[in-house]
Amino acid sequence: MLIAPGNAGTAEIGQNLPIAADDIMGLRSAAEKHAVDLTVVGPEVPLVAGIVDAFQERKLRIFGPTADAARLEGSKAFCKKVLHRGDVPTAAHREFRRAAEAREYLLAREETPLVVKADGLAAGKGVFVCSTRDEAVAAVDALADNGCSILIEERLDGVEVSVMAITDGRTIVTLPPLQDHKAAYDGDQGPNTGGMGAYCPAPFVDAAMLAEIEEQILVPTIHAMKRGRTPFQGLLYAGLMLTAQGPKVLEFNVRFGDPECQPLMVLLESSLLELLDAAVDCRLEDVAAPTWRAEAAVAVVMAAEGYPGAYPTGHPIRGLDEAAAIPGVQVFQAGTRADNGKIVTAGGRVLAVTGTAATLPQAKLQAYTGVRAIRWLGGWCRKDIADKGISRERQLASQAEEVGG
Numbered sequence: 001m002l003i004a005p006g007n008a009g010t011a012e013i014g015q016n017l018p019i020a021a022d023d024i025m026g027l028r029s030a031a032e033k034h035a036v037d038l039t040v041v042g043p044e045v046p047l048v049a050g051i052v053d054a055f056q057e058r059k060l061r062i063f064g065p066t067a068d069a070a071r072l073e074g075s076k077a078f079c080k081k082v083l084h085r086g087d088v089p090t091a092a093h094r095e096f097r098r099a100a101e102a103r104e105y106l107l108a109r110e111e112t113p114l115v116v117k118a119d120g121l122a123a124g125k126g127v128f129v130c131s132t133r134d135e136a137v138a139a140v141d142a143l144a145d146n147g148c149s150i151l152i153e154e155r156l157d158g159v160e161v162s163v164m165a166i167t168d169g170r171t172i173v174t175l176p177p178l179q180d181h182k183a184a185y186d187g188d189q190g191p192n193t194g195g196m197g198a199y200c201p202a203p204f205v206d207a208a209m210l211a212e213i214e215e216q217i218l219v220p221t222i223h224a225m226k227r228g229r230t231p232f233q234g235l236l237y238a239g240l241m242l243t244a245q246g247p248k249v250l251e252f253n254v255r256f257g258d259p260e261c262q263p264l265m266v267l268l269e270s271s272l273l274e275l276l277d278a279a280v281d282c283r284l285e286d287v288a289a290p291t292w293r294a295e296a297a298v299a300v301v302m303a304a305e306g307y308p309g310a311y312p313t314g315h316p317i318r319g320l321d322e323a324a325a326i327p328g329v330q331v332f333q334a335g336t337r338a339d340n341g342k343i344v345t346a347g348g349r350v351l352a353v354t355g356t357a358a359t360l361p362q363a364k365l366q367a368y369t370g371v372r373a374i375r376w377l378g379g380w381c382r383k384d385i386a387d388k389g390i391s392r393e394r395q396l397a398s399q400a401e402e403v404g405g
Contacts, residue, residue: 002034008343009333024051031060038063040276044121044255048074052234063276064234065254069225072232073254076151077119083249086224088217090249091115091241093153099144102152106136113155116140119148127182127192127251129155158243159388160250161202162260163210165218166275169233171284172222173275174214176267176292177205178260179389184308186384193308194349197385199298199360200263203392204242213240213247221252233279259352262332263297266356296360298367298386299352304335305378307348312378315345319374328356328363329370345376360390 004027006016019026021043028051031039039055041047041064050067064070071078083090096102106114111132116139118126126146128139136152143150161179165172180198184190205213217238225232237253237260256264265272269291278287304311313335320343323331332354335347351374355366364386371381 002030002036004030007333007346008336008338009331011338022046022049024049024054027051028054028058028060031055032058037061038273038277038280040064041255042258044070044073044253047234047254048121061280063280065232066230068230069232069234070254071230072221072225072236072252074121075119076117076251077149079249079252080151082221082224082228085228086220088220088224088249089246091153091156093151095119096150096152099140099150102140102150103137105152106133106140115153115155116143117151117153118143118146119151120146129192156241156243156248156250158241159204161204161240161242162198162237162257163205163213163218163240164235164237164256164260164264165214166279166284167218167222167232167234167236168279168282168284169222169226169231170282172214172218172236173284173287173290174210174218175264175290176200177202177210177213178264179204179386180257180260181382181385184382186382191308193303195257195259195301196303196349196382197298197300197352198257198260198263199296199363199386199389200260200267201296203360203389203396209242209247213238217247217249221249233282258334258349259299259301259332262299262330262352262354263356266297266330266354267293267295269293293356295356295358296363297354297356298360298363299332299354300367300371300381300385301349302351302353302371302374302379302381303349304345304347305380311348313344313346314339315376315378316342317345317350317374317376317379323353323370323373326366326370326373328366330354330356331370331374345379350376350379360386360393364390 001014003010004017004019039062047070052064052066055062114130114136116128130136164175178200179202181196182192239250240247278284332352335350337346353370355363357363
């Protein structure tokens with residue numbers, strides 16, 4: 001297995017190639033040189049930049065959407081057009097080309113909770129959930145110099161969840177629901193990040209609701225993309241708000257999320273490669289449905305001091321082996337590198353410590369047991385990953401007891 005550019009963790013399971021994730025020609029040359037049978041794209045930047053198109057030009061097999069289709073994530077304005085074309089439920093919005101126009105719009109309307117978004121990619125940090133007009137104006141000012149359009153949306157109330165689906169453009173395979181934690185600090189406080197933790201499955205979505213999400217959101221989106229001559233093939237990630245009126249789309253990603261992917265993958269029993277292979281070859285309908293462990297998984301992100309702002313690198317990480325030796329714990333490395341035989345920090349989000357167990361509370365305990373075994377100068381994490389799911393499970397159990405009693 002080849003990984004580019006990789007980190008200290010991937011070096012233990014494959015060969016790292018010193019090629020940047022956005023060096024599309026370099027990646028294509030490496031795939032040809034090493035006769036790579038299948039390339040799976042992780043980050044959104046190369047997808048939006050057209051890595052799939054470049055590989056397909058050379059008949060190289062690659063899992064992911066084309067640049068046109070990747071605009072579902074790369075442009076929130078494009079995403080809204082697709083949602084309206086497919087009659088997919090989402091928040092009402094206005095788009096502004098200039099920050100001054102957005103500011104005038106805010107000052108002229110009544111005080112109301114709003115969401116302000118940058119149209120382009122922002123690594124999970126281009127969304128501002130605002131309770132007041134002043135907060136919304138400040139968000140617009142923060143985005144004024146990014147060169148993108150600005151979207152102002154109604155703020156939806158409810159519970160946020162994520163549902164992913166693998167698709168070949170005709171058939172979709174819907175995966176178990178998750179819940180991630182975007183805010184930096186406990187209690188969903190602080191600025192947005194790329195994700196501070198996630199767990200699976202999310203008890204807010206039962207089988208009936210998952211079927212509704214597939215029928216009213218995932219399938220219509222795929223059909224709308226096809227009708228718009230931008231067929232979508234790859235991983236469709238729906239960020240959803242469960243409102244009183246039903247599930248509504250907050251945004252789409254076009255690749256496996258991080259850290260959402262980690263708890264999902266540790267629960268997958270069947271072959272991921274078989275699904276990805278079939279999606280690339282447009283034969284998902286011929287593949288058996290994936291099977292999942294009847295357990296729960298929790299991933300806790302350990303971050304560098306200062307993240308999501310400026311952060312130092314190069315701090316030695318201790319305790320990785322001790323954490324990995326704990327039953328039910330798997331440590332996924334992200335912002336790491338090897339330095340003279342030691343593993344040191346090399347990014348903002350450094351690790352995703354993932355615990356698996358029979359129940360969600362036990363999985364959380366395993367994850368944080370792993371976290372406590374790991375240490376480096378300034379390393380930190382949220383302490384409440386999966387708490388909302390645990391509370392929901394207790395609520396459902398209490399309701400079941402009342403009905404039964």
